[in-house]
Amino acid sequence: MTNLVFRSCVAxxxxxxALLSDQLDVEEKFDNGYKIAYKDKDGKDTPELLAKWKEAYTVHSRAFSMLPEGDEIPPSVQQGFNTMVSSLLKGVDILFCDYNLGVEGDLPMCNDVMDKHRSTDFVLFSCDSLVGGDPKVQPHTVAYSAPRYEQGEQIAQQHRIYCKTEAxxxxxxxNAIVTQRSKDNLIGGHIRDDIDAYIGEPAIDQEAADQILNRFVETLHSLGNQTHALTHQDTE
Structure with missing residues (x-):
C-alpha cells in the first residue's frame, strides 16, 4: 500500500x-532540489544559504494498492489521471510528476496532459525498482522541448525533462527551466494566459487538492477490486 503525495509550493x-508522486520519500528530494537551485535566485545577498519556499503545503491521499503491471493503462485510470492533473495544474509553472503514477509497469501517464497544458513545464521521474539504480541505465537528466503555442512564431518552448529521482x-x-524561461521572455516568448487560461488561475487550496487526489484513488480502488475479482474467478 502507498499514498499519493501532492506538494504545492511558491518559489x-x-x-x-508542484510535486505529484506515489513515492513518499520524494518530497524531501524535491525540496532539496529547489533549495539548491534557488539559493542564488532568492534576491538575498546570502548565496551560501539555501533558499526557502515562500509558501508550501502537502496533501497525502488515502492508502491504495498500485495497479499491477499490464500491457497498457486502463482507459478509466488514464482519464482519471488526466482529470486529476488538469485540476491540480491551475497556476502551476512547473510540475514534478511520477512517470507511471499509481501503476507498477513502465507505462507513461503524462503524455496527454503535457500536450494539453503547454504553459506548464514538466519534470518526470520514476522509482529505482523500475528503471534500475545503474547510472548507465538511468540517465541523470534528459531534456526535450515542444513549442508552447501552435499560433504565431514558435519562440517559447515547453520543457519535458526526464531525470533520476534525486535532489x-x-x-x-x-535551473534549466528557469534559465530557458528567462531567455524566452527576452525574445517575446512569455507565457500567454489568453491561450492557456488555466495558468492565470489561482492555485488550488489544500482542501480541494485532498478531494482531487482521493477521487483518483477511488478510481484505482475500483479497478483494483475488479481485477482482484476476475483473478479470483480464474483460480476457482
Missing amino acids: SDGRKI SAFCQAI
Whole structure:
C-alpha cells in the first residue's frame, strides 16, 4: 500500500512549483532540489544559504494498492489521471510528476496532459525498482522541448525533462527551466494566459487538492477490486 503525495509550493520569485508522486520519500528530494537551485535566485545577498519556499503545503491521499503491471493503462485510470492533473495544474509553472503514477509497469501517464497544458513545464521521474539504480541505465537528466503555442512564431518552448529521482537531478531540471524561461521572455516568448487560461488561475487550496487526489484513488480502488475479482474467478 502507498499514498499519493501532492506538494504545492511558491518559489522565492513567485513561480509555482508542484510535486505529484506515489513515492513518499520524494518530497524531501524535491525540496532539496529547489533549495539548491534557488539559493542564488532568492534576491538575498546570502548565496551560501539555501533558499526557502515562500509558501508550501502537502496533501497525502488515502492508502491504495498500485495497479499491477499490464500491457497498457486502463482507459478509466488514464482519464482519471488526466482529470486529476488538469485540476491540480491551475497556476502551476512547473510540475514534478511520477512517470507511471499509481501503476507498477513502465507505462507513461503524462503524455496527454503535457500536450494539453503547454504553459506548464514538466519534470518526470520514476522509482529505482523500475528503471534500475545503474547510472548507465538511468540517465541523470534528459531534456526535450515542444513549442508552447501552435499560433504565431514558435519562440517559447515547453520543457519535458526526464531525470533520476534525486535532489541533484531535480536541481538541474529547475535551473534549466528557469534559465530557458528567462531567455524566452527576452525574445517575446512569455507565457500567454489568453491561450492557456488555466495558468492565470489561482492555485488550488489544500482542501480541494485532498478531494482531487482521493477521487483518483477511488478510481484505482475500483479497478483494483475488479481485477482482484476476475483473478479470483480464474483460480476457482
